[in-house]
Structure formats: structure tokens, C-alpha cells
């Protein structure tokens with residue numbers, strides 16, 4: 001038996017014995033943390049378990065097609081109850097999901113399970129199913145269901161496919177791998193509603209979001225010295241625009257700019273800070289990000305520095 005199948009079996013055993021389970025999605029929840037956790041929620045409800053869901057921020061309205069999405073609460077009083085099992089999805093540590101202060105005050109006796117694919121994961125659980133070469137936590141969760149012969153119904157399949165599609169940028173970014181595509185194929189066969197994912201996630205660009213894309217595109221510049229295409233957003237451009245819209249724009253630019261391989265998007269964020277996102281297919285942009293005090297992956301990295309962006313005739317300058 002592979003070590004992954006062994007871990008899957010241990011997790012299944014812990015959950016099977018549990019009466020009350022708490023599932024935790026990370027802050028500013030994306031399709032992956034929601035897809036993975038809500039698929040497990042559906043399974044546990046089917047098994048007649050008492051399941052609570054915590055997420056420090058409520059899911060964005062675009063995720064309304066996900067079954068039982070109303071089940072998530074932002075109310076930390078769920079941590080007053082005793083649990084047999086707590087599962088954290090898609091989170092490298094307990095701060096990232098906003099429960100670093102809540103977990104320690106849980107009544108003792110729970111098993112903490114950590115299911116994740118981030119390379120930075122600190123193995124905070126009693127059981128850690130952490131696969132850093134997986135495309136998504138949804139892919140790992142799909143494997144968990146398969147390892148334990150757990151029936152994946154169409155609602156669960158839709159949730160899991162959401163995580164696969166959002167974390168791989170619709171099977172276009174560097175996280176895309178054969179296992180992800182294989183899992184997606186199986187989920188479609190199980191009745192996943194790809195139409196809903198396309199309608200609510202892929203084609204759900206609001207007018208304000210499209211205007212931000214327009215600004216980003218109109219400000220594109222090519223720097224021949226560094227062979228980098230860059231663009232920028234000022235704080236006033238992005239009031240009320242969710243961060244993932246801007247991340248999505250950076251990913252989009254990476255897939256369409258043919259003149260160069262490396263894309264840099266810088267933007268002002270509240271607090272007098274500038275956030276940079278770097279994408280590349282062949283360069284190790286994490287080195288650049290580290291020079292700026294940030295980090296990330298070889299092909300996708302970022303940094304945050306103090307400063308403002310000044311628009312000059314020669315393009316944007318960080319001051």
C-alpha cells in the first residue's frame with residue numbers, strides 16, 4: 001500500500017469513528033478550499049454525522065451553485081463545541097485559515113487532519129495528507145474518496161471539479177498535471193456540472209472587474225533590458241475589486257503575451273504597500289521575488305514592499 005493510501009485509510013478510520021466533525025476552509029475562500037471541504041461535507045451529511053463548517057470569510061456569491069455552501073459560518077463560537085475530528089483544507093498553516101487562536105481552545109480529544117498541497121505546509125495536523133505535487137486540494141480529496149471506495153455523488157463531483165478548475169486556471173497554469181486532468185475526467189463521468197462552473201466561475205466577469213482588466217491591458221509595457229512585460233494598478237483603480245480578480249488578470253496575461261515569457265503586475269494595496277505578482281514559464285521568478293523580500297514558486301511568485309506607484313512619461317515608478 002502506498003503511503004498516501006495508508007494516510008487516506010487513517011483519515012477515513014478517524015472520521016468513521018467520529019460523531020461530530022469540524023471542517024475548516026481558508027480565509028478569502030477560493031474554489032479549491034470550498035470545493036474540497038464541501039465535498040467532504042456532503043459525504044459526512046450522507047453518513048449522518050454532525051458536521052460544522054468554519055471559514056473566516058463567507059464564500060463569494062459566485063460559489064452559490066456549490067451544494068450546501070450556506071453551511072459555512074464565520075462565527076468562532078463553533079470552536080466552543082467538542083469535536084472528534086477537525087479537518088483543515090488547503091492551508092499551509094493555521095494562521096492562513098484564521099484559526100491559529102481558535103484551535104488551541106478546542107476541548108481536548110480531537111484529531112486534527114491537514115489536507116493540502118502547498119509546498120510551504122508546516123504539517124500542523126495529527127495526520128497530514130500533504131501532497132506538494134498535487135494540482136489542488138480537490139485532487140487530493142478526490143484521491144481520498146477513491147482510496148476508500150467512497151461514492152462521489154454529482155454534487156460532490158461538482159465541488160471537486162470546481163477546485164481542480166480554479167487551482168489550475170482552467171487547466172492552463174503550471175499546476176496542471178496528468179492526475180488533475182484524469183480526476184476531472186472521472187468527475188465529469190460522475191455527473192459534475194461543468195456548465196455551472198463555466199457560468200458562475202469562468203464566465204462571471206463583472207463590469208467593474210472587466211474595467212480593471214482593461215486598465216491592466218492598456219498599461220502593458222515591454223522592458224527589453226529585462227525581457228519583462230509589466231503593468232500596474234493604483235489603489236484607486238481597485239476599490240471594491242476582489243484580489244482574485246487581479247490574480248486572475250496576471251494569470252491571463254501570462255497565457256497571452258507572446259513577446260516575452262515573464263509577466264510582472266504591480267499594484268498598490270491598502271496601507272501604503274505595493275504588491276507584485278510574477279509569472280514565468282521558463283525563468284525562476286521566485287528568485288526575483290526573494291530579492292524583494294517575497295517568495296513563492298519558480299513559475300509564480302510575489303512580493304510586498306512599502307511604497308507608492310507614480311505614473312511618469314516613462315511608465316510607472318515605485319517611490
Ligand SMILES: [Mn+2]
Pocket residue numbers: 032033090117135136137167
Ligand atoms: Mn489549493
